[in-house]
Amino acid sequence: MLEDFKQWRDARRIDALGVTPRDWQLALGDWAVYLRYPPAEQERLQQLALHLLLHKRLQGIGELQLTDSMRLRIAGMAAVPVLNLGLEWYDRWKTILVYDGPFVAEHEWHDEFGVVHAERRALSGETMQSGPVVLSWQDVEHAGGATGVNVVLHELAHTLDMRWDGANGAPPLHADMHPVQWKHEFTRAWDYLQNRYQRGERLPVDDYALQDPAEFFAVLSEVFFEQPRRLFESLPGVYRQLQAFYRQNPLGVV
Numbered sequence: 001m002l003e004d005f006k007q008w009r010d011a012r013r014i015d016a017l018g019v020t021p022r023d024w025q026l027a028l029g030d031w032a033v034y035l036r037y038p039p040a041e042q043e044r045l046q047q048l049a050l051h052l053l054l055h056k057r058l059q060g061i062g063e064l065q066l067t068d069s070m071r072l073r074i075a076g077m078a079a080v081p082v083l084n085l086g087l088e089w090y091d092r093w094k095t096i097l098v099y100d101g102p103f104v105a106e107h108e109w110h111d112e113f114g115v116v117h118a119e120r121r122a123l124s125g126e127t128m129q130s131g132p133v134v135l136s137w138q139d140v141e142h143a144g145g146a147t148g149v150n151v152v153l154h155e156l157a158h159t160l161d162m163r164w165d166g167a168n169g170a171p172p173l174h175a176d177m178h179p180v181q182w183k184h185e186f187t188r189a190w191d192y193l194q195n196r197y198q199r200g201e202r203l204p205v206d207d208y209a210l211q212d213p214a215e216f217f218a219v220l221s222e223v224f225f226e227q228p229r230r231l232f233e234s235l236p237g238v239y240r241q242l243q244a245f246y247r248q249n250p251l252g253v254v
């Protein structure tokens, strides 16, 4: 009964937003990933994105005022990884903070000798274990070209990874998946890319993937959605695992 009421209330609130097909076209019409979905799936993605806007907070930082179109673009991109999983997979975060461009983050960490190090570098996105997702609008704005790089997909993949046992490239798997198989395919792909990298060869994915297993999962997730053929042809075992995890097959029938 309460669920019915919540659904009814959400539907009313979504209607009240008055988002039109043209609004979606302006927000996501340049994004190859969105355009690849058939119309019925695009509609499902839109609905999920609107639910995300109802239940999460999107907040500009400093001078940045988020317009409705910016909100739709961020929410639309954010909805892709959970299109067949459901918004509950985003239950570990409530807020997306948006800077107008790359932002400087300060990090401290302790090394094995107990020394505290500080690091400052410009980031296009960041996700903390129990904090908000942080994005650079400039990077979101230019993420339409299916280049394999998409800061929204990247950071949200981290949040899925963090749902179980921290950011380590091992998100909670579905009951029909096998953790041993997951580990086997990702380790094999890691070794393969690491060997190529050490020989100075060009990699089929951004070198940043080799930072650590968490980045490996986030970068490969980006490529899975953005350039599925490239991932399937270079790392088919990983492609199959991500297909089972995201419950999507961006290549269609393969």
Ligand SMILES: [Zn+2]
Residues within 6 Å of the ligand: 154, 158, 214, 215, 218
């Ligand atoms: Zn990352």
